[in-house]
Amino acid sequence: MLKDIYAEQIAKIFAKYPDKRSAIMPLLYLAQEHYGYVSPEGIDEVAELCEIDPTQVKSIAGFYTMYRETPKGKYWLQVCTDLPCALVGADKFHHDLLDYLGIEEGGTTPDGLFTVEHVMCLAACDRAPMLQCNFRYVENLDMEKMKALIEQWRAEAAQSQADGGA
């Protein structure tokens, strides 16, 4: 249960706002961290903590793009293909990446490692092509650098598997 595992963080979150409802967004991030996505249990627990109806929490989760409503790959790659990035090759980069991984837009590789999605401007237009990998910015990319990164992430994943991690 979130309220046991994250007791201290949850207390800090509630202390920030005069109203319990305001904690929905930060608590949804906690639920996502814990369950890997905003799972039905996660929604119910956030609703209980904020003392509001789960359907309302669900509608908040659905309103924003950063809450995942389904599980994603271990490396969630969000490629910016908005106009400024696209002017300097982001669409091509996005397609080359999909081809390299052998998946369609929004898809996940069969090994569960990589999900690729295109997203709107991430405020890094001067460092295109770029993407966000699990909330971290990776900038000034080309396919050569990307291939090296993918190899590195594959190795990391294999290592953490060998270490008995998830």
Add this chain to the structure above:
Amino acid sequence: MPNIILRDQDIPGIGTYEVYVQHGGYEGLRKALSLSPKEVIAIVKESNLRGRGGAGFSTGMKWSFVPDVDGPKYVVVNADESEPGTFKDRQILEKNTQQLIEGALICAYAIQATAIYIYVRGEFWDIGFQLEREIEKARAAGWIGQHIGGSNWSCEVYVHWGAGAYICGEESAMLNSIEGKLGQPRVRPPFPAVSGLYGRPTVINNVETLANVPPILVNGAAWYKSIGTEKSPGPKIFCMSGHIAKPGNYELPLGKTFRELIERAGGVRDGKRLKAILPSGASGPLLPGTDKVLDTPLTYEDVAALGSTLGSASVIILDEDTDMVWAAYKMIKFFRHESCGKCTPCREGTYWLEQRLKAIYERKATRADVELIESVAKQMQGKSLCALGDFATSPVLSALKYWRDEFYAYVEPAKPAAKAPARKAAPVAMAGD
């Protein structure tokens, strides 16, 4: 001239408390605390600082609307930065963090706010934590918390992360978002100055706006007005992206020309010719790259006189090879995706614009579709609750205004004289197609 806002380009590490105080940090707040809140507002008003979030409204005026009442009052810092082509607030948040915190505190003192919420876009995940660490340092130094600087004013500072929604950059949607409601704009009046966050008086300011405040307090309004022009004083950050040789942020006094700005950023990429400029991301009308435009001073009023807006000054450069139908389609995709769906004209209008532009771009449309997108866009104007409904019309209307033939060339049987730029060797499908 040393930078006033992008000080990190001159002084490495200025974003941290330790370095910041070695370079005059918190002298602005110290000065403010020696004055009455009303005197602080008067200085900011006198400086004629105008909001850097897009609308260019007088900051001092905005602060003066807050009623002098007891009970909670709030400052909300707009760090949602999501306009395509905008990445200036990110640099301030990352590299000149303390100047923003100090500016927000001066604002809070001026309106006697009890708390500051810094709304960072969710994607600025790590930046938000870095901000929290700097907030803690300022608290340890006595600038945040109870009886700040020995005064009887107390104020807290919190970071709130958004979660990926452009509309939450609109100030009233932002308030709903912090309150844990759907991030959709509110009907006004009441205005936030009177009834904002949790129904309490609230000032919402952009990151760059607030970063201007400490130097104004330290050096005075007259100094500030000596930079830039009379109606648009001060320094401004210009975000340069697209077909530009040296993309990035550039700080210039307001009133320099587009030509000077583009030269500063190394000119158009690969020695190409300039075709068009988007002066304020996707939200302001396109301008053609003519001498008249290039020689226009970058001020709120001069860019408005050209029929566009300076907005947040996210300048996207489009070179001679740019396909304007494609560019308009890209921008409409953005607005269709970001429309919050609350008003019918915006929700339905962006949907239809995207549909028909897609058909045009795929050469599956007719001339009537070109007229149709124009009429849909015109019908959307002025009919929506927030400015997004109007922003969404500008890519279509401005592209049609200057490059109408390119649209026609897409819908007519290919003729040798057709003007649509030839698609490059292997056309790359657009994301999401």
